[in-house]
Each structure stands twice: as C-alpha cells, then as structure tokens.
Amino acid sequence: MTKRKNKGYKKSGNKRNNPEKQNNKQHSPQGKSKGSPKTTNKPPRGRKGIIAEVTCTGLTKEGKGVFQWEGKELSVENLLPGETAEVIISQKGRFTNAELKRVIKTSEDRVISPSKYYYERGGCQIHHMSYEAQTRFKQHTIDQLMDPFGKPDSIITMDHPYGYRNKNTMTFGMNKKKQIISGLYAPNTHRIIPMDGSMIHDPKADEIIQTIKGMMKSFKMQPYNEDTERGFLRHVLVRVGKNSGEIMVVLVAASPMFKGKNNFIKALKKEHPEITTIILNINNRSDSMVLGDQEKVLFGKGTITDTLCGLEFEISSKSFYQINPVQTEKLYSEAIKMAELTGNETVIDAYCGIGTIGLVASQKAGKVIGVELNKGAVRDAIRNSKRNGVKNARFYQGDAGEFMVQMAARGEKADVVILDPPRSGSDEAFLSSIVKLKPKRVVYVSCNPETQARDMKYLVKNGYKVKEIQPVDMFPQTVHVESVAKLVLK
Numbered sequence: 400m401t402k403r404k405n406k407g408y409k410k411s412g413n414k415r416n417n418p419e420k421q422n423n424k425q426h427s428p429q430g431k432s433k434g435s436p437k438t439t440n441k442p443p444r445g446r447k448g449i450i451a452e453v454t455c456t457g458l459t460k461e462g463k464g465v466f467q468w469e470g471k472e473l474s475v476e477n478l479l480p481g482e483t484a485e486v487i488i489s490q491k492g493r494f495t496n497a498e499l500k501r502v503i504k505t506s507e508d509r510v511i512s513p514s515k516y517y518y519e520r521g522g523c524q525i526h527h528m529s530y531e532a533q534t535r536f537k538q539h540t541i542d543q544l545m546d547p548f549g550k551p552d553s554i555i556t557m558d559h560p561y562g563y564r565n566k567n568t569m570t571f572g573m574n575k576k577k578q579i580i581s582g583l584y585a586p587n588t589h590r591i592i593p594m595d596g597s598m599i600h601d602p603k604a605d606e607i608i609q610t611i612k613g614m615m616k617s618f619k620m621q622p623y624n625e626d627t628e629r630g631f632l633r634h635v636l637v638r639v640g641k642n643s644g645e646i647m648v649v650l651v652a653a654s655p656m657f658k659g660k661n662n663f664i665k666a667l668k669k670e671h672p673e674i675t676t677i678i679l680n681i682n683n684r685s686d687s688m689v690l691g692d693q694e695k696v697l698f699g700k701g702t703i704t705d706t707l708c709g710l711e712f713e714i715s716s717k718s719f720y721q722i723n724p725v726q727t728e729k730l731y732s733e734a735i736k737m738a739e740l741t742g743n744e745t746v747i748d749a750y751c752g753i754g755t756i757g758l759v760a761s762q763k764a765g766k767v768i769g770v771e772l773n774k775g776a777v778r779d780a781i782r783n784s785k786r787n788g789v790k791n792a793r794f795y796q797g798d799a800g801e802f803m804v805q806m807a808a809r810g811e812k813a814d815v816v817i818l819d820p821p822r823s824g825s826d827e828a829f830l831s832s833i834v835k836l837k838p839k840r841v842v843y844v845s846c847n848p849e850t851q852a853r854d855m856k857y858l859v860k861n862g863y864k865v866k867e868i869q870p871v872d873m874f875p876q877t878v879h880v881e882s883v884a885k886l887v888l889k
C-alpha cells in the first residue's frame with residue numbers, strides 16, 4: 400500500500416501550483432538545449448514553434464503536465480508538477496500544441512525510465528514518474544471519480560511493476576530507408592513508432608517478435624502497407640502463459656497466401672523451441688482491429704493454457720484474458736471477498752470472458768451463470784469449466800444486457816451479480832435488469848472507473864448503496880487504473 404499524498408494533480412481549473420522539493424538537474428528530451436528561451440504571444444502555424452519557459456502546475460488524467468501560457472491552459476507530455484521546462488509551442492489548425500524541449504528544474508518524482516524509448520512512450524504515459532508517484536496519481540484519479548460514493552481504499556500496488564504484460568502486439572511496416580520496422584502505433588495515428596521491446600512487455604515475447612522481424616528479409620516476407628494495400632505481414636501477437644510457460648504466436652497477415660510457410664515455421668521453432676502454438680490470422684480489414692475473423696492453426700493446438708487462482712485456463716487468440724496475471728489474482732481475490740459467498744448463492748458472472756471470475760467464484764457459490772458476447776471465449780469458458788471439474792457453472796453466449804432482460808422477464812433469481820464490462824461500461828438494459836432482479840450484492844470490476852462511476856450512479860439512484868471501492872494497479876507505467884466496487888441492496 401502507498402502513502403496518500405495529494406501533490407499537484409489537476410482538480411478543476413488550474414489553480415494549483417505546488418512545486419515540491421526540486422533540484423537543478425537538467426533533463427533534455429531532445430538531447431540538446433539551444434539558446435535562451437524566447438516567448439511571443441502568437442505561436443507560428445505548422446511544425447515550427449516558439450520556445451517558452453513554463454512551470455507545471457498539475458497533471459491531466461492522461462498524465463500530461465499542465466501549464467499556463469499567455470492566458471491559456473496547455474498540457475505537454477513528460478512534464479511533472481513543480482517542474483519548470485522549455486516547451487515548443489505551435490499552432491495546428493485550431494489547436495495549440497506543446498512539445499517538451501528540456502526540463503530545467505526536475506521534480507523529486509522524476510525517474511530515469513529503464514525504457515530506451517523514453518520519449519516515444521508506446522503506451523507507458525507515466526514511466527517518467529517514480530512508482531510511488533504513479534500510485535499517488537492513480538489514487539487521486541480514483542478518489543476524485545468516486546467522490547460521490549465515499550472514499551476508496553488504498554490502491555493495491557505491484558511489487559515488480561515491469562515486464563508484466565502477457566500479451567504483446569507489434570505492427571510491421573517499412574521506414575523511409577526501406578528497412579522493415581516493428582513497433583507500436585503512435586497515439587491516435589497509424590504511424591509506427593519503431594520499438595524492439597517495452598518495459599512492460601514480457602521480454603520473451605519481445606524477443607520472439609524481433610526474431611520474426613529478422614527472418615522476414617531472408618524469407619522475402621514483406622510487411623503490409625496500408626496505403627498501397629500490398630505486402631503480407633501486418634502484426635505479430637504473442638501470448639505468454641506466465642505460469643505455464645506456454646507461448647502462442649499469431650502471425651496477422653493480409654492474405655492467406657503464405658509463401659514458404661513450412662520453412663518459416665520450422666525456422667521460427669528452431670530459434671524458439673519454447674513456442675507451443677503458431678496461428679495464421681487473416682486480416683484484410685481497413686479499420687484498426689488487429690485480428691481478422693479467419694484463422695488457421697499452423698502448429699500446436701491453437702490455444703495456450705495458464706493457471707490463475709489455482710485453476711487452469713485455456714485461452715484462444717481472440718479471447719480476453721487479463722494482461723497482468725500477478726495483479727489479476729489480487730483483483731479477483733478482492734472481488735470474491737466482496738461477493739461474500741457462503742456456498743448457496745446463485746451468482747451471475749456477466750461479461751465473463753473465458754470464465755475466469757465465475758470459475759473462481761464457483762468454488763464458494765451454489766451456482767454460477769456466465770454470459771459473454773465472444774463465441775470463442777464462451778467455448779473456452781465451457782472447456783475451462785470441464786478442465787477444472789466444475790459442475791455448478793453454465794456459460795452462455797450473448798449480449799449481457801439482453802440476457803439479463805430475459806432473466807428478469809422470466810422472474811429468475813440471482814443473489815450476486817459480478818460484472819466486468821469492457822471500457823465502455825455496461826448499458827441501461829443490463830443495469831435496469833439488475834434493479835428488477837434485485838441481487839443482494841453487485842460486484843463491479845472495471846478497467847475504466849469513469850464508466851464504472853457512471854453506472855454506479857444509476858444503481859445508487861435505483862436502490863443500491865456503495866459499500867467499498869478497491870483500486871488495483873493492473874497497468875503500472877500507464878495512466879490506467881482498475882477498480883472493483885461492492886454495492887449492496889438498500
């Protein structure tokens with residue numbers, strides 16, 4: 400658990416200016432600093448900007464440093480509260496953009512990130528913050544969002560907040576020198592940031608992806624080009640069973656015509672005998688979905704197995720599986736505690752994925768009913784139920800809201816509802832059915848506390864009371880927070 404301090408986070412407006420103890424170390428994201436800062440009140444249009452010296456007064460929810468400039472509140476990546484810095488300010492259309500040039504006074508919360516992609520971020524928006532400061536930031540975020548319901552507990556932190564992701568996806572492309580690159584898309588674009596790994600990825604998964612990149616040239620395998628719609632390999636997804644050691648590699652290609660397939664697979668297995676299954680996924684879509692519908696197993700059984708909370712789970716390529724298994728065990732244990740199961744209850748596991756929460760709950764419940772939209776995940780859940788010898792759980796495929804409406808219409812009963820919806824949260828059909836079914840307890844697990852708070856507001860208006868909120872740090876180095884809340888029928 401971490402100490403609860405409130406340092407320089409942005410509340411509303413930009414009134415806070417809380418420079419903590421600072422030193423005068425210089426920190427230059429672009430390597431060099433040139434000349435003295437200039438300021439004018441009109442930033443030029445386009446890429447060239449003007450340089451301004453600013454002081455950071457808080458953080459946005461995306462983890463960007465907030466500062467005032469010419470009467471405007473702006474934000475910039477990689478700047479921390481209390482720090483002064485030179486920023487490059489430019490105008491693009493109606494938007495004023497800021498880019499960090501160099502930090503003049505650093506905060507005691509700043510750390511030298513172990514990532515060599517320090518300024519490219521790749522999803523780790525706050526890896527320049529000490530882990531202690533990250534957890535303070537997250538606690539503050541959740542405290543603010545949950546303010547209408549009471550004070551959340553202290554966030555459950557991770558002992559080793561690196562290398563935790565069990566699923567890595569890298570996109571392939573070509574740089575201007577016609578060299579093959581792999582990396583992550585820059586936020587909100589399809590521009591690839593070349594990276595050969597990340598501090599939060601499983602290192603073995605990164606290693607396999609780099610091997611594939613290295614093999615592409617000799618196998619004359621072209622990366623797919625979205626503009627010309629030519630080429631073959633779009634992405635590589637690697638899933639690692641952190642406890643079992645099993646590894647799945649998914650080659651996402653634009654076409655099923657895989658020239659030299661057998662030799663490629665043979666060579667990859669030779670380099671990485673630890674790979675237990677290889678899948679070819681065909682994605683000829685033009686949207687930003689990584690996986691297409693069509694799949695062919697090229698080697699192994701097409702799934703991996705992992706253990707979680709003492710149970711075994713079979714996972715297929717498209718099924719959701721929590722990406723941080725160490726913290727997932729803590730999260731699930733909180734959720735099960737909140738469910739207060741005595742062995743007799745009927746429990747609904749809504750948005751159940753491959754059945755993980757429901758199967759863990761089944762050991763302490765009378766009966767578990769799971770519902771999930773993704774057909775493959777439901778197949779996995781049924782298989783997982785059998786694999787673990789669970790006799791009191793049933794899994795159904797469908798929309799959780801519609802399923803609950805039908806349950807309510809049939810006058811069925813549920814004692815506890817556990818829901819774990821996607822980032823967009825639940826919907827009115829689902830929530831209004833909870834109100835009709837009247838379970839004694841609702842345990843709401845969420846990776847997006849904003850939509851969780853919105854849905855909890857509905858339940859509170861309609862007869863429920865929030866008893867406990869437990870944040871869990873499932874995504875260290877990023878701004879995301881997981882939260883589990885217990886609501887009881889008044």
Ligand SMILES: C[S@@+](CC[C@H](N)C(=O)[O-])C[C@H]1O[C@@H](n2cnc3c(N)ncnc32)[C@H](O)[C@@H]1O
Pocket residue numbers: 718719720721749750751752753754755756770771772773776797798799800819820821822846
């Ligand atoms: C955050 S995941 C949780 C999965 C599972 N509880 C776990 O911990 O692994 C959300 C799940 O909701 C499923 N889902 C999304 N929309 C849904 C809907 N309308 N009805 C049912 N399931 C849905 C997704 O396929 C995904 O498996």
